[in-house]
Amino acid sequence: MPSTTTIPSVEPNRQAPAPFWPSGWWKIVDARIGIVPLPIFLVLLALIAGFAATGSVPSDILMAIVLLSMGGFACAELGKRIPIIRNIGAAAIFATFIPSFLAFHHLLPQSVLNSITQFTKDSNFLYLFISCIIVGSILGMDRAVLIKGFLKIFVPLAAGSVAGGIVGTLVGVLLGLGAYNTFFFIVVPIMAGGVGEGAIPLSIGYSQILGLPQGDLFAQVLPPVMLGSLTAILLAGTLNFVGKRYPHLTGEGRLQPGEDDELQREEEDAGGHPVDVTTIGAAVVTAVTLYLIGALAQRLWGFPAPVAMLVIAVVLKLVRAISPTLQLGAFHVYKFFSTVVTYPLLFAIGVSLTPWDKLVAAFNLPYVLTIVSTVVSIMATGYVVGGWLKMYPIDTAIVTACHSGQGGTGDVAILTAANRMQLMPFAQIATRIGGAITVTLVLIGLTQIA
Numbered sequence: 530m531p532s533t534t535t536i537p538s539v540e541p542n543r544q545a546p547a548p549f550w551p552s553g554w555w556k557i558v559d560a561r562i563g564i565v566p567l568p569i570f571l572v573l574l575a576l577i578a579g580f581a582a583t584g585s586v587p588s589d590i591l592m593a594i595v596l597l598s599m600g601g602f603a604c605a606e607l608g609k610r611i612p613i614i615r616n617i618g619a620a621a622i623f624a625t626f627i628p629s630f631l632a633f634h635h636l637l638p639q640s641v642l643n644s645i646t647q648f649t650k651d652s653n654f655l656y657l658f659i660s661c662i663i664v665g666s667i668l669g670m671d672r673a674v675l676i677k678g679f680l681k682i683f684v685p686l687a688a689g690s691v692a693g694g695i696v697g698t699l700v701g702v703l704l705g706l707g708a709y710n711t712f713f714f715i716v717v718p719i720m721a722g723g724v725g726e727g728a729i730p731l732s733i734g735y736s737q738i739l740g741l742p743q744g745d746l747f748a749q750v751l752p753p754v755m756l757g758s759l760t761a762i763l764l765a766g767t768l769n770f771v772g773k774r775y776p777h778l779t780g781e782g783r784l785q786p787g788e789d790d791e792l793q794r795e796e797e798d799a800g801g802h803p804v805d806v807t808t809i810g811a812a813v814v815t816a817v818t819l820y821l822i823g824a825l826a827q828r829l830w831g832f833p834a835p836v837a838m839l840v841i842a843v844v845l846k847l848v849r850a851i852s853p854t855l856q857l858g859a860f861h862v863y864k865f866f867s868t869v870v871t872y873p874l875l876f877a878i879g880v881s882l883t884p885w886d887k888l889v890a891a892f893n894l895p896y897v898l899t900i901v902s903t904v905v906s907i908m909a910t911g912y913v914v915g916g917w918l919k920m921y922p923i924d925t926a927i928v929t930a931c932h933s934g935q936g937g938t939g940d941v942a943i944l945t946a947a948n949r950m951q952l953m954p955f956a957q958i959a960t961r962i963g964g965a966i967t968v969t970l971v972l973i974g975l976t977q978i979a
Contacts, residue, residue: 563602564869573599577641586640588647593654596645597873600628600880605872618766618946622759624872625942626888628879633886646881656820658866658874659835659937659953664816665863666951667842668856675846678784678920682928682955685914686963689907689929690720697903704895715896716903717971718750719757722964723936724882728754734972751884752891753900758935758942759888760904765927766946768908772923780921782951784928804857809865812858815851835937836961839954867950871941878938904933924952931956932963 560567573595580586586596604627608619631637648654667675694716701711713735721727728750735750736743772779780786823837845851851859891897908926915925927947931940940956 562606563598563872565598565602570599581638581640584640586638586644588644588651590648590652592644593648593652593877594873596641597876600645601872601874601876604628604876616766616770618762618769620872621766621875621942621945622762624875625762625879625883625938626759626885628876629883629885629888632880633884637880642880645877649877649881654874654877655937655941656835657817658870658941659957660816660820660838661813661862661866662950662953663835663839663957664819664842665812665859665861665866667839667846667954668851669860669863669951670846672847672849675843678955679843679958681918681920682784682925682958684918685911685920685925685929686932686959688914689910689932690963690967692910693720693903693907693933696906697899700902701895701899704898706895706899711899713971713975714749715753715899717967718753719900719903719933720907720964720967721750721754722932722960722968723758723934723939724751724754727936727964727968731968731971734968735975738972738975748887751887752896754935755883755888756891756897756900757904757933758939760901761908761930761933761939762942762946764904764908765930765943768923768927769947769949778921779923782924782949783921784915784924784952784955785918785920804854804861808854808858809861812855812862815855816859816862833961833965835957839957843954863951871945871950875938875942875945878941882938883935904930907933924949928952928955928959932959934960936960936964 558566558568562570565573577586577596577599580592586592601624604624605620607627608621608623609615611619614622628637632642635642694712697716697719698708698712701715702708706715718728718731721731728747732743732747732750735741735746739746768779772781819838819841820834822841823832823834823839826832826837827834846856891900908930911929912922912926916922918925927943927949931943934940934943934956937957937960940953940960941950944950944952944956
C-alpha cells in the first residue's frame, strides 16, 4: 500500500485584538460633540456643576469658552441628527431657541445664566464675530464680482421689500387683522432690521408720533421680529436643501457666476508665501481695527458701525491695499470663526438676547400666516429678481431673507442654516441699510397719516 502523508491543518493567522490602552482610548478621545472631545465634555460638565454648587460661575472668557462651546455644539449636534428637519437648518434653530427655552423656564442654574448673559452683553462678542466674518469674506472675494454684487443686490432687496409689504398687508386684512395694524405692527417690524437697530427705534418713533407708551409699543412690535427671523431661518435651510438637489440654481455662497479664485492667483503672483500664525493674528487685528473705525464713525456721525466697517473693507479690497498674504490670513480667520464660533455664539444669543415668551406670544394662526406670507414674499421676489439679473436665485433669496431677520444675530442664524456664511457682507446690507431705510420711510409716512 502506498504510504499516505498527513498534511497538518494550518490555522489562519489571527491578529490579537489591539489593547484598549492607548489605541482604544484614543478612539474615545477622538469622538466629539461638535469640536469638544467627549471625555473633555464630561469633565467640563462635572466642573461646571462644581462651580454652580458653590453658588457662583465666573463670567470671564475662560468660562465663557467652555459654557458656550458645550451648549452650542450640543444643541447643534442634536439638530443635525433629527431626520428631515436637519436638512432645513435645525442645527442653527436648536442652538438658538433651545437655550432661550431653557433660560426662560429656569432649567439652567441661575449662576450659569448670569455668567453667559454678563459675558455676552459686556464682551461685544457678537461684533467680534461679525467683524472677522465680514472682513474675511470680503477680502476673499473676487474684486470685480464683489462690486457687481453690491450694486445688484439693492434691486432684489427693494423689490422684495415692496412685495413683502403688499402681500403681508393683504393677508392680514383677509384674516381680519386690519390694514393699519397689519402694516405698522406686523409687516414693518419684520423688515425693520432686528431688535436694537429696528424694533427699538421703531417703537420710539411710534411713541413720539402716536403719543403712546414706548414700552407697550415695543412689546407689540417685538414678536413679529422674532417669528419673522425664525421663518427666515427655516426657509433658508430649506433653500440650502433645494440647492443640493438643483445645483444650477445656486453658487453655494456666490451671488453670481464668473467668480474665480482671484486670491489664489494673486498669492501665486506674489510668490506663494504660506500663511503662518503671525499672519492670521495680523488679520484678526486688522478686522478689529476696521470695526473700531466703524464704531468711532457711529459715535461721531450716527452711521452704523458694521456698515462703515463693510464699506472700508470693500474699498481696501478694490484698491488692492491689502497684500494677498494678509487677505489669505483674513480668509483663514473667517473660516475659523464660521466653523468654530458660530454655534457657541448662537447659544449665547439664545440665552441672553432671545426672549422665549415674546416668540411664543406670536403663535396664533392669523398672526403666523401674515408673518410667513411676508417673509415668503420677500424671499420669493429675491429669487425671481435675482434670476432675472443673472444672479444665483437661491443665494439672492437667502440674502433678502436677512432683511426679515433678527438683526446681526438673525443674519448669523439664517446664513448658518443656509451654510452660506460667506454672504455675510451682503446680509449686513439687507439688514442694516434695508432696515434703516424701512424705519425712516415708515416713520415719515406715519407722521402724514397720524
